[in-house]
Amino acid sequence: MVDPIKDELIYRVLYIDLSRKTFWVRSRPDLFNKFLGGTGVATQLLKEELRPDVDPLSPDNVVVLAIGLLTGLYPTASKVVAMFKSPLTGNLGESHAGGRAAIAIRMAGYGAIVIKGASEIPVYLSIHEGKVEFKDASALWGVRSSLTIGKVLREREPWPGLRTIMRIGRAGERLVRYASVVLETYRHFGRLGLGAVWGSKKLKAVVIGGKRSVPVADVSEYRKVYKEIFDEITKSPVMQKYHDLGTPHNVMPLNVMGALPTRNLTSGKFEDAEKLSGESFAEYSLARRVACAHCPVACIHIAVIRERYPHEKYFYTTRYIGYDYEPIYALGTMLGVSDRDGLLRLIEEVDVAGLDAMSTGVALAWTTEAFKRGLITEKETLVKPEWGDWKTYIEMVRYIVKQPNEFYATLALGTEEAARKYGGLEFALTYGKNEMPGYHTGPGAHLGYLVGLRHSHLDNAGYSIDQKYIGKQYPPPEKLVDEIIEEEAWRQVLTSLVLCLFARGAYKPATVVKALTPLGLKLSEEDLRRVGFEIYKEKLKLKLALGYKLDELKLPKRIFEIPTPNGLITEEYMIKALEYYRNKVSEMLK
Ligand code: SF4
Numbered sequence: 172m173v174d175p176i177k178d179e180l181i182y183r184v185l186y187i188d189l190s191r192k193t194f195w196v197r198s199r200p201d202l203f204n205k206f207l208g209g210t211g212v213a214t215q216l217l218k219e220e221l222r223p224d225v226d227p228l229s230p231d232n233v234v235v236l237a238i239g240l241l242t243g244l245y246p247t248a249s250k251v252v253a254m255f256k257s258p259l260t261g262n263l264g265e266s267h268a269g270g271r272a273a274i275a276i277r278m279a280g281y282g283a284i285v286i287k288g289a290s291e292i293p294v295y296l297s298i299h300e301g302k303v304e305f306k307d308a309s310a311l312w313g314v315r316s317s318l319t320i321g322k323v324l325r326e327r328e329p330w331p332g333l334r335t336i337m338r339i340g341r342a343g344e345r346l347v348r349y350a351s352v353v354l355e356t357y358r359h360f361g362r363l364g365l366g367a368v369w370g371s372k373k374l375k376a377v378v379i380g381g382k383r384s385v386p387v388a389d390v391s392e393y394r395k396v397y398k399e400i401f402d403e404i405t406k407s408p409v410m411q412k413y414h415d416l417g418t419p420h421n422v423m424p425l426n427v428m429g430a431l432p433t434r435n436l437t438s439g440k441f442e443d444a445e446k447l448s449g450e451s452f453a454e455y456s457l458a459r460r461v462a463c464a465h466c467p468v469a470c471i472h473i474a475v476i477r478e479r480y481p482h483e484k485y486f487y488t489t490r491y492i493g494y495d496y497e498p499i500y501a502l503g504t505m506l507g508v509s510d511r512d513g514l515l516r517l518i519e520e521v522d523v524a525g526l527d528a529m530s531t532g533v534a535l536a537w538t539t540e541a542f543k544r545g546l547i548t549e550k551e552t553l554v555k556p557e558w559g560d561w562k563t564y565i566e567m568v569r570y571i572v573k574q575p576n577e578f579y580a581t582l583a584l585g586t587e588e589a590a591r592k593y594g595g596l597e598f599a600l601t602y603g604k605n606e607m608p609g610y611h612t613g614p615g616a617h618l619g620y621l622v623g624l625r626h627s628h629l630d631n632a633g634y635s636i637d638q639k640y641i642g643k644q645y646p647p648p649e650k651l652v653d654e655i656i657e658e659e660a661w662r663q664v665l666t667s668l669v670l671c672l673f674a675r676g677a678y679k680p681a682t683v684v685k686a687l688t689p690l691g692l693k694l695s696e697e698d699l700r701r702v703g704f705e706i707y708k709e710k711l712k713l714k715l716a717l718g719y720k721l722d723e724l725k726l727p728k729r730i731f732e733i734p735t736p737n738g739l740i741t742e743e744y745m746i747k748a749l750e751y752y753r754n755k756v757s758e759m760l761k
Pocket of ligand 1: 249469470471
C-alpha cells in the first residue's frame with residue numbers, strides 16, 4: 172500500500188536559478204510534515220533562501236510557490252501560496268491564487284517551487300515531465316495585454332495533462348509596485364506586487380503541468396471523508412450564494428449597513444449600489460460561471476460585453492470579463508462608477524495591464540480627491556479625474572503603467588508614496604502601505620487590515636467580527652485583538668493546506684483532522700491549533716526580520732470620520748487595541 176505521507180512527490184521542492192539557468196530538486200519531508208505546506212512551508216523556505224536586507228526588485232529577492240498536503244485530494248483545496256519580499260510594503264509579501272495552478276503543481280510532482288536570481292533577457296519557464304526549460308520571451312515582452320500572453324502560451328506549450336499559465340502584464344514589466352500575476356484567464360496573485368518581482372527578474376511567465384496521480388494510504392476512508400466534505404460544501408447555503416451571485420452578493424448587504432466604501436471612503440453608502448449588485452450583474456451581464464480546478468462551487472462569475480465594430484451596423488465583438496466583489500468595490504464604488512458596462516471595461520483594462528484591482532482603485536480614488544482639493548493639478552494627472560468617469564480612469568490606468576511623468580511614476584510606487592510626496596496622507600487609505608480592502612464595517616475590519624500579516628481582509632476577517640456585533644455592545648479592544656489573533660492563527664492551518672477560505676465553514680478543525688487521517692497523518696484538533704499558532708509566529712518573525720515595525724503602525728485618519736455600522740470608530744479605542752496587540756506580540760515571541 173502506498174503511504175502518501177512518505178510519498179516524496181509532495182515533499183519535492185523544485186529550485187530554479189534564473190541567473191544560471193539551472194534547476195535542482197530537494198526532498199523536504201521535514202517541512203511538509205511539520206508545517207503542512209502552503210503558508211507554513213513557504214515561510215520556512217523564504218527564511219532559508221532570502222537575505223532580509225535585499226532590495227525586493229533585485230535578483231536576490233526570492234519567490235516561493237507552495238501547495239499543501241490536501242491539494243488535489245479534497246474539494247476547494249485549490250489554491251497556491253506565493254511568498255516573496257514585497258516591493259509595495261518593503262516587507263513580507265504573500266498572495267494566494269486559484270485557477271489550475273495548485274493542481275498543476277501537484278500533477279507535475281512538486282510541493283513547492285523556489286525561484287531565485289534574474290535573467291538577463293526576458294524568459295518564460297516551461298515546467299513538465301521533470302524538466303525545467305528556460306525559453307526566450309523577448310517576443311512576448313512589451314505585448315499590451317496579459318490575456319494575449321495566455322493565448323500565445325496555450326498554443327506554444329501544447330503538452331498534455333493539467334496545465335497552468337501564470338504571466339505578468341506590462342505593469343509587471345514596468346515594475347509598478349502593485350502589479351499582479353494573472354493565472355489562466357480570471358484568477359490572480361493580486362496583492363503586494365508579485366508581478367513587479369517577476370518583472371525585475373525578467374520572468375514573463377511560468378507554465379506548469381503534469382499527469383501524475385496522487386495516492387492515498389486508506390482509499391475507502393478517503394472516499395468516505397471526501398463525500399462528507401463534498402456534501403457539506405455543495406449543500407451549504409453560504410456556498411450556494413457564492414455559486415449563485417459570487418462574491419458580488421456582498422454589495423447590497425454592505426451598502427444597506429453603510430459599510431460599502433464609496434468615493435475614497437467619503438461615505439459608506441453608494442446611491443447606485445443596486446446597479447453594481449450581484450443581482451444586477453447576474454441579470455444583465457452574467458455569461459457563465461467557472462471554477463478553480465477541484466472545486467464544485469464555481470464562484471467565478473464571467474460577464475459578457477458587446478461592442479459594435481465602428482462603421483459596421485450589425486457586427487459585434489464580444490468579450491468576457493471576470494467580476495468579483497473586490498474589483499466592484501475598488502474600481503466601482505470607490506470611484507463612484509455606476510455604469511456596469513463601463514466598470515467591466517475598467518476591470519478589463521486593469522487585467523490587461525496586470526495590475527492589482529484593489530490597489531489601483533484606491534490609488535485612483537486618492538488621486539481624484541487630491542485633484543479636487545487642489546493638491547495636484549492637470550499638470551500632474553494629464554486628465555481631469557471625476558467620480559464616475561470610467562473612460563478617464565481607463566486612461567489613468569494606462570498612465571500608471573506607462574509612467575509618462577513624475578506623478579504617475581510616484582503613483583506606480585503606491586498610494587502612500589504618492590500621498591507622502593503630494594499631500595493628502597490623511598485620506599490615503601493604506602495599511603502598512605497596502606491599499607484598503609472593501610469593508611468599512613467597524614474597528615475589527617481596520618485593525619484586521621493593519622495587523623494582519625498580509626494586510627488583507629482575509630488574514631483574520633475582522634469584518635466578520637464587526638458584523639457579529641452590529642446592534643450590540645461592541646467588545647473591548649483586548650477582546651477584539653484576541654479574536655483577531657485567534658482567527659488569523661487558525662487560518663494559517665487552512666492556508667498551509669492550501670484550502671480556499673471561502674469554504675472555511677466546511678473545514679472546521681474536526682473536519683480537517685478527518686481529512687488528514689486517510690493520508691496517514693494523525694493530528695488532533697489541539698495539534699492543529701498549535702501548528703496554526705506556530706506558523707503565525709514564524710511568519711510574524713519573518714515579517715519583523717524583513718523590516719515590519721510594530722511601532723510604526725498607523726491608521727488613515729479618514730476611517731475615523733465616516734460612521735460604520737458599529738458607529739464612529741474612535742482613535743482612543745484603536746490606540747488601546749494597538750497597544751494591547753504590541754504587548755501580546757512581544758509576549759508571544761519571547
Ligand atoms: S470557491 Fe471560488 S475561489 Fe474558491 S476554489 Fe471554488 S471557484 Fe475557486
